[in-house]
Amino acid sequence: MYTASDLRKGLKIQIDNEPYIIIDFQFSKPGKGQSLYRCKLKNMISGIIFDRTYRSGDTFQPAAIEERKMQYLYSQNDQACFMDTENYEQVFLTDEQLGDAKNFLIDNLDVSILFFDDKPIGITLPNFVDMEVIKGDPWAKGDSVTGDTKPVTVESGYELRVPPFVEKGDRITIDTRTGQYVTRVKG
Amino acid sequence: MDKEQKRLEQKKDALRKRAKIIQAIRDFFVENDYLEIETPYIIPAPAPEAYIETVRAGNSYLHPSPELCMKRILAAGYKKIFQICKCFRAKERGGLHLPEFTMLEWYSVNTDYMDLMEDCENLVSSVSKKINGRLFVPYRNRLIDLTPPWERLTVRDAFSLFASIDPETAIRQDCFDEIMSFKIEQHLGIKKPTFLYDYPSSCASLARIKSTDQTVAERCELFISGIEISNGFSELTDPQEQETRFRQETKKMQGLGISPYPTPKNFLSALKHMPKAAGMALGIDRLVMILTDKDRIDDIVAFTPESL
Numbered sequence: 388m389y390t391a392s393d394l395r396k397g398l399k400i401q402i403d404n405e406p407y408i409i410i411d412f413q414f415s416k417p418g419k420g421q422s423l424y425r426c427k428l429k430n431m432i433s434g435i436i437f438d439r440t441y442r443s444g445d446t447f448q449p450a451a452i453e454e455r456k457m458q459y460l461y462s463q464n465d466q467a468c469f470m471d472t473e474n475y476e477q478v479f480l481t482d483e484q485l486g487d488a489k490n491f492l493i494d495n496l497d498v499s500i501l502f503f504d505d506k507p508i509g510i511t512l513p514n515f516v517d518m519e520v521i522k523g524d525p526w527a528k529g530d531s532v533t534g535d536t537k538p539v540t541v542e543s544g545y546e547l548r549v550p551p552f553v554e555k556g557d558r559i560t561i562d563t564r565t566g567q568y569v570t571r572v573k574g
Numbered sequence: 575m576d577k578e579q580k581r582l583e584q585k586k587d588a589l590r591k592r593a594k595i596i597q598a599i600r601d602f603f604v605e606n607d608y609l610e611i612e613t614p615y616i617i618p619a620p621a622p623e624a625y626i627e628t629v630r631a632g633n634s635y636l637h638p639s640p641e642l643c644m645k646r647i648l649a650a651g652y653k654k655i656f657q658i659c660k661c662f663r664a665k666e667r668g669g670l671h672l673p674e675f676t677m678l679e680w681y682s683v684n685t686d687y688m689d690l691m692e693d694c695e696n697l698v699s700s701v702s703k704k705i706n707g708r709l710f711v712p713y714r715n716r717l718i719d720l721t722p723p724w725e726r727l728t729v730r731d732a733f734s735l736f737a738s739i740d741p742e743t744a745i746r747q748d749c750f751d752e753i754m755s756f757k758i759e760q761h762l763g764i765k766k767p768t769f770l771y772d773y774p775s776s777c778a779s780l781a782r783i784k785s786t787d788q789t790v791a792e793r794c795e796l797f798i799s800g801i802e803i804s805n806g807f808s809e810l811t812d813p814q815e816q817e818t819r820f821r822q823e824t825k826k827m828q829g830l831g832i833s834p835y836p837t838p839k840n841f842l843s844a845l846k847h848m849p850k851a852a853g854m855a856l857g858i859d860r861l862v863m864i865l866t867d868k869d870r871i872d873d874i875v876a877f878t879p880e881s882l
Binding site: 392413414415416417418419420421422423425440443444 | 623625626627665666667668669670671750751752754755756759777778779795802805830831
């Protein structure tokens with residue numbers, strides 16, 4: 388059980404049987420008045436965000452969120468399949484649950500799957516993934532020394548902009564939090 | 575340089591300025607014939623206040639403010655006193671709050687809350703002149719004019735102006751603090767500092783009720799750029815009335831599941847000797863934030879609880 392003074396950014400609590408994460412938090416206390424805890428809460432299943440103010444004395448249940456290390460296997464019919472490498476149990480997340488994460492799923496990628504009440508509800512990717520460029524115009528020398536970028540497509544079908552020297556067949560590192568190019572992988 | 579060295583190195587300018595501000599505050603009071611005093615941090619019986627959680631120290635408490643001891647000194651015949659000390663309030667932590675913070679309190683006899691507002695104007699403008707060389711303070715991309723006189727606004731007017739509700743209704747609907755915090759404070763002290771005054775009588779357990787309007791207490795708060803800087807009032811000097819209010823506050827604490835404090839008997843018996851007086855408590859950390867243009871209290875102290 389949490390009390391109001393435990394509230395902070397990142398804390399996961401349960402309201403009306405749904406898990407919420409506090410994405411913004413502000414403590415205030417008008418002179419001689421009560422402590423007020425203003426929270427921006429995000430529903431971890433629906434993604435809906437709202438503000439709510441709590442007072443000291445309010446109590447909360449921790450959200451029964453569990454994170455399990457799993458591996459990405461394959462995608463089919465707007466669903467992606469993940470496997471627990473210890474007990475071989477398989478679970479599915481819909482494209483909607485995956486959100487932008489589906490752009491960075493490559494075979495055998497190690498990810499964390501979030502469970503609420505033993506049901507999979509979301510995914511945490513590694514911050515960086517390496518992917519192969521499967522489509523992109525070749526580098527015409529002299530094309531650009533000015534730091535221009537060009538569009539390429541990586542193996543998941545995701546499109547992003549990269550420096551002109553990156554070519555089809557190259558492997559590149561992408562930051563999954565921003566979706567942006569980081570570097571070309573040597574070798 | 576490791577992380578800790580870097581963190582403290584970055585604070586050097588702010589900490590230097592902080593020291594100068596505290597020195598300037600001290601000079602102001604000494605020049606105005608106030609006696610600097612010290613009172614114990616460990617006290618057996620704090621004033622019961624339902625919304626201030628104290629820190630235990632064995633069978634005693636770390637004082638949440640030096641108020642009770644300072645008033646005992648006034649009751650013994652001292653005329654003008656001030657103190658700069660640490661105060662302790664459990665679980666108060668945020669961009670404007672530290673559970674251990676630095677408080678300035680001053681008291682003088684034969685004065686009331688109107689005099690306190692003037693004291694604030696004189697103190698803060700004199701400190702700013704000494705520190706920054708001028709009366710205009712840049713704070714968060716705005717320029718605040720500290721030239722006295724400052725704005726004065728009753729709590730009733732502030733509620734009607736910014737929330738279209740009267741304070742009594744807000745208290746009845748149990749949303750007074752929320753309205754104050756989220757609808758009113760942000761508008762106060764923007765171009766010039768603002769005093770909010772005449773608080774509902776239920777919002778001031780140690781303040782005198784106004785003789786011309788029994789619904790309000792002679793209490794005022796200073797705001798600069800939406801931040802509460804100080805709180806003061808004409809002191810309640812009637813021991814019977816004070817005891818009654820302590821009892822009511824203790825009842826409120828019990829309702830919230832907080833175990834009651836011992837009655838501050840020595841304070842109550844001193845009160846019968848106390849002359850008419852007024853006293854102000856000012857958060858030095860927050861004043862330093864304003865004068866150094868910092869938006870978090872963390873930026874103007876060497877250590878926060880998290881960095882220990």
